[in-house]
Amino acid sequence: MNLLEKENLARTKAEELENASPEDIIRYAVETFPNITFACSFGAEDVVLVDMLQKVSPSTDVFYLDTDFHFKETYETRDLMKEKYNMDFVRVSPKITPEEQAAQHGEELWKSDPNACCNIRKVEPLTRILSKYDAWITGIRRDQAPTRANAKKVEYDTKFGLMKFNPIAHWTSEDVWDYIRANNVVYNPLHDQNYPSIGCEHCTRQVMPGEDPRAGRWSGNDKTECGLHK
Ligand code: SF4
Numbered sequence: 001m002n003l004l005e006k007e008n009l010a011r012t013k014a015e016e017l018e019n020a021s022p023e024d025i026i027r028y029a030v031e032t033f034p035n036i037t038f039a040c041s042f043g044a045e046d047v048v049l050v051d052m053l054q055k056v057s058p059s060t061d062v063f064y065l066d067t068d069f070h071f072k073e074t075y076e077t078r079d080l081m082k083e084k085y086n087m088d089f090v091r092v093s094p095k096i097t098p099e100e101q102a103a104q105h106g107e108e109l110w111k112s113d114p115n116a117c118c119n120i121r122k123v124e125p126l127t128r129i130l131s132k133y134d135a136w137i138t139g140i141r142r143d144q145a146p147t148r149a150n151a152k153k154v155e156y157d158t159k160f161g162l163m164k165f166n167p168i169a170h171w172t173s174e175d176v177w178d179y180i181r182a183n184n185v186v187y188n189p190l191h192d193q194n195y196p197s198i199g200c201e202h203c204t205r206q207v208m209p210g211e212d213p214r215a216g217r218w219s220g221n222d223k224t225e226c227g228l229h230k
Pocket residue numbers: 067069109110113114115117118119121122199200201202203226
């Protein structure tokens with residue numbers, strides 16, 4: 001299938017599946033693309049999708065990008081989920097350690113050049129892992145950020161060259177938390193401490209009442225995305 005055909009297939013399927021349930025979209029995705037993976041950040045949306053995947057297709061690979069800079073609560077959430085679902089997460093690491101990064105690029109690259117830091121610790125590892133798959137599933141939602149407002153349930157991801165499924169693209173934050181409560185899903189306790197969006201410890205702060213939920217990411221910088229999503 002050439003690029004145009006893949007884009008057309010994604011467009012057609014996105015229209016067909018726009019009103020399908022997240023579970024049905026996951027079912028379609030894993031049946032049509034058995035060589036598929038889910039990218040888990042252990043945020044609220046992603047723990048929901050892990051729970052759904054465990055019910056629909058428990059053998060699907062789930063990976064996380066270990067930047068080496070996650071909060072300890074994020075690693076604890078990973079461990080609790082491993083125990084609860086008796087599953088494992090594929091750990092994807094950057095090519096260089098934090099010490100090597102400091103030696104090569106200077107201390108606190110996340111302050112001097114956060115795009116370079118994200119490229120080393122997130123984008124390159126993501127590109128490497130996704131090259132092994134035909135499709136990936138993500139937990140992005142349209143109302144998280146203007147950059148995500150046009151996310152389709154099915155897209156052809158031209159950046160990484162594979163099919164992309166966003167089964168909860170239409171959900172609100174309330175939908176996510178309703179699912180978490182109804183299904184007793186393990187979640188990152190930082191969400192209860194005014195961290196609606198959780199990334200690396202260096203680049204995430206609590207948000208104040210009335211602030212945008214993603215205001216705590218790269219605060220003080222005009223950066224809004226890691227470079228993982230278009
Ligand atoms: S979020 Fe911050 S610390 Fe993490 S990779 Fe990006 S710039 Fe580096």
